[in-house]
Amino acid sequence: MSDHKIPWLNMPGFKGETWNPIVGCTKVSEGCENCYAERMAARLASMQGNGLAQMTYDAYRHVTDNGHWNGKTCIVNSQLDKPSQWKKPRMIFVCSMGDLFHENVSSLELDAVFDEIYRAPQHIYIILTKRPENIRKYIEECAKEAGVDYEELVGSPKSNILWGVTAENQKTANERIPILMQIPVTNHFVSIEPMLWPVDLKSIIFRMPDGYGEFVYDTLTGTVFSDGDSHKLDWVICGGESGPKARPLHPEWARSLRDQCQAAQVPFFFKQWGEWLPSYNCGERSEELAANGKTIGQKWSGNNCNRFDDGQTVVKVGRKAAGHLLDGKQLFEFPKGGNQ
Numbered sequence: 001m002s003d004h005k006i007p008w009l010n011m012p013g014f015k016g017e018t019w020n021p022i023v024g025c026t027k028v029s030e031g032c033e034n035c036y037a038e039r040m041a042a043r044l045a046s047m048q049g050n051g052l053a054q055m056t057y058d059a060y061r062h063v064t065d066n067g068h069w070n071g072k073t074c075i076v077n078s079q080l081d082k083p084s085q086w087k088k089p090r091m092i093f094v095c096s097m098g099d100l101f102h103e104n105v106s107s108l109e110l111d112a113v114f115d116e117i118y119r120a121p122q123h124i125y126i127i128l129t130k131r132p133e134n135i136r137k138y139i140e141e142c143a144k145e146a147g148v149d150y151e152e153l154v155g156s157p158k159s160n161i162l163w164g165v166t167a168e169n170q171k172t173a174n175e176r177i178p179i180l181m182q183i184p185v186t187n188h189f190v191s192i193e194p195m196l197w198p199v200d201l202k203s204i205i206f207r208m209p210d211g212y213g214e215f216v217y218d219t220l221t222g223t224v225f226s227d228g229d230s231h232k233l234d235w236v237i238c239g240g241e242s243g244p245k246a247r248p249l250h251p252e253w254a255r256s257l258r259d260q261c262q263a264a265q266v267p268f269f270f271k272q273w274g275e276w277l278p279s280y281n282c283g284e285r286s287e288e289l290a291a292n293g294k295t296i297g298q299k300w301s302g303n304n305c306n307r308f309d310d311g312q313t314v315v316k317v318g319r320k321a322a323g324h325l326l327d328g329k330q331l332f333e334f335p336k337g338g339n340q
């Protein structure tokens, strides 16, 4: 089974897959600045007659203008029933080319996506959003329609959906994680990618609705909420940014996140350094690559070097050369759960 290029989709026993029944987005925060999906969408929108299915081309053309997202989203009907066609279990990233919970995705479109998810329970689905408030809205709507309790509708112990938010700094972690954790589903995770600042998951500021104050929330060991349940994260992904304008990842930020997760025994997945590698790693990485007949191939000077305020330097060596070892170790940990 060949590995997917998004390494956190390569859960043992599952083939990694991306599924894009909805495409299109709008940038919402600092982490979106160099959006990879936007770059890819712009490319696909320019590929008519180049081997791309007409329906896919039309979809991407509809959601981009001049190489950028135009704020529209689009359902791609030709993609909708893909999961039921895949018979063997896959680990599926839902909507890598947009945000499933974007404001412009209608409830009917979400219904179509979730109907398909329920039709193909052999897979694990990864739902990752920067808009967790819209997950809640959608589930509330569904519960009302079905005449059942909100809690009844989601989260069985066997749930094969992993629900996650992306956060790039403490501010977005404070804003998004508490909303996610209040959604009574089984598997919660956070992706800190691109990691642009340090993030302390043990001290998330939970702001109560309607001005009822705030409290510090340890999302790794769990906090007991009013429903009596202890809500904690089941998985943490971390990674540096890739692409031509990538911003660097300070090694101490990644280490701190790893240490927090290890102390709380929460699976931690260090995906990549991104384009930049800490300068002290360059020597050992050069040797490693040289053993395979490759080189880091960049000079340690000028624009290829970045110095953080504390003196830590990182070197722009390229994503592949930078690799994914943190203090010499591959940390590709997966959560328990799903339908394994």
Ligand code: SF4
Binding pocket: 025, 026, 027, 028, 029, 031, 032, 035, 036, 037, 038, 097, 098, 099, 130
């Ligand atoms: S939410 Fe995701 S897909 Fe949308 S603009 Fe931001 S990074 Fe891109």
